[in-house]
Amino acid sequence: MARQLLGNSKALSGLCLLAVFALLALFAPVLAPGDPSLINSAGSQAPSGEHWFGTTTKGQDVLALTLWGARSSMLVGFTVGLVATGIAMLVGLASAYFGRLVDDALTLVTNVFLLLPGLPLLIILAAFLPPGTSTVVLVLVITGWAGSARVLRAQAKSIRGKDFVAAAVVTGERPLRIMFREILPNMASVVMTTLLGCVVFGITSQAALEFLGLGDSSVVSWGTNLYWASTDGALMTGTWWVFVPSGLSIALVAFALALVNYAVDEITNPRLRVRSAKRRSAERKG
């Protein structure tokens, strides 16, 4: 699997892009030392040798804000992704293994969460809970797990019906062992794609929440950068360099994750792969 991923050009470019952003986030304190939200120069300056990405309306360095923003955004995104996928995995496995009443109940809960419109639910939860990064993570997990749970349940259910699982049940293996050692390893690729999807959801939704002013506006993240750009009127004064870097970073990370996702899909689902040149030429002749 890992070798196949590295051999796939889509996956490779996605992984490289992710690694770059992870490194930038990790080394932000080295690359841009000091408090990034410190006001240290004249406001609304275009990109120059001194400030590579220009300065905000207030006079903060945009490059420093973008680098430091990567820390919070990536951290929240991956935390949300891991926790939401974890919940979805438990729900999916329990549904598939126990079936019947457990399955019905869990499926009902999942479907209700899927139907409730995500962003309004996010907004109302975030508005009522005390503001802060942990609230953002909690709220995103609450709204984000259901979609993955449905996918994972379907996959786990099809594996549950296989003979080797029946054999494991008959030999008297414990439920937890069957769920995690028999079923789970056989759906690793689906877990992987849902995880990537959840991370994308986490990063973009965190940005959306913070853009609406519902996050913790004292933390520097890509979302809060955009929030300040918008409230300080960067759009109307034409200072594009204030809002372009953060938004582009979100998009690039999401795109990188989507590329890896696409590649995992292609590797595990041969029907989506581009047909081989041999078959295509045979068809052309016929």
Place this chain on the structure above:
Amino acid sequence: MRLILRNLGFYLLAFWVSITLNFLLPRFMPGDPVSRMFARTQGGMQPEQLAQLEKLFGLDDRPLWEQYVTYVKSVFTGDLGISITRFPTPVSEVIGSQLGWTLLLGATALVVAAVVGNLLGIVAAWRRGGVFDSVFPPLLVFVGSFPYFWLAMGALYLFGVTLGWFPLRHAYDAGLTPGFNAEFLASAATHLVLPALTVVAVTVGSWMLGMRNTMIATAAEDYITMAQAKGLSPSRIMFRYAARNALLPSVTNFGIGLGFVVGGALLTEVVFAYPGIGFQLLAAVQGLDYPLMQGIFLTITATVLLANFLVDILYVRLDPRVRVR
């Protein structure tokens, strides 16, 4: 018929969950919004506003279940309380005056994205592995990776501020009064273009990919081979045979897509100061207007559930297999 009834019950359950959530949130949350709101207004609240707040946060002495019954009753009679930022207008009135714009924006974006996305998907699947198929899907996935609101900001900056092609904010020119005359409709249409286009740009990719993948599966069916063997024209096979059958999952996606479009429309409205309920929701959040927030949440939920139900009915009409089962 049984399917429709079952789903109807399910939608009612989802709606009940959102009502209950609305009821419980202000009563069991860890923070203290009442004092936050007091600090905001600095004690300058009307007695009616206070009473409204006490009702909302369950500060009256009645037992919880009694409050709950009253709450559910008031929701179903359309009484969503009184807005605090726009006191003393009732919440339902505030929402009613703005829902139309959101529906206009959402419906336009949804229909355009679905039609364009499905057509692109059909073409991509038919010319599989061709230039079109290898350029468009990654490109649209890339565009789809952008946060809605950021794309909206970019579009506003590029086409509004810099090029001046489209108006910057609001849904119609300031001097006009809403009505069915040519001038007003033209103004509303030009104000709609940019917000709708940004939502379309972000959502069209998933429509295209979905359609492409089902088309590929459908194209492998025997009846396609049969149609080819009969010597039917490629375009006839493509649209009348393959696409028609591949369209069914897209109909289901229409209901699910609506939730995304609502979310996208909310953020887009904020960027363009488009006077829909998304823009109002932000104002409610900033003004700590909890009754209005809850009212908007319920309205959006009800709309999404209703749309899903309509899609179900449509699906049963379209797919005879569902009717037989």
